[in-house]
Amino acid sequence: MTEDDIATVVREHCVQILKVDPARVTGDALLREDLEADSLDLAELHVALEERWGSLPRETLADVRTVDDVIAKARVLLSGSV
Numbered sequence: 001m002t003e004d005d006i007a008t009v010v011r012e013h014c015v016q017i018l019k020v021d022p023a024r025v026t027g028d029a030l031l032r033e034d035l036e037a038d039s040l041d042l043a044e045l046h047v048a049l050e051e052r053w054g055s056l057p058r059e060t061l062a063d064v065r066t067v068d069d070v071i072a073k074a075r076v077l078l079s080g081s082v
Contacts (some may be wrong), residue, residue, distance in 0.1 A: 001078060003075065006071060006074050006075055006078065007027075007071050009052060009074070010049075010067065010070050010071045010074055011025045011067065013045055013048045013049065013052075014031075014035065014045065014067060014070070016048075017037075017041055017044050017045050017048065018031075018035050018036070018037055018041055020036075025067055027066065027067050027068040027071070028066055028067070028068060029066060029067050030065055030066055031064065031065060031066065031067065031069075031070070032065075035067075042061055042064075045061065045070070046060065046061050049070075049074060049077070053074065053077055053078060054077070056077060060073055060077070061073060
């Protein structure tokens with residue numbers, strides 16, 4: 001899976017879970033402030049990524065702030081470094 005594929009999957013999940021316009025889901029968009037994600041939304045995102053790519057440690061998304069942070073975590077997961 002290419003880096004563009006990873007970014008596309010993460011952005012699609014953000015759009016679906018957060019119910020926001022895809023144009024708002026940019027790399028530097030703040031999940032909580034710009035996209036109005038709450039802790040339940042982030043938990044749902046965590047589950048969606050697990051369903052797509054396999055088990056993640058519970059704390060994987062604990063420190064993410066932006067969409068790019070989530071993409072970076074997904075890259076680490078797919079590289080086998082989690």
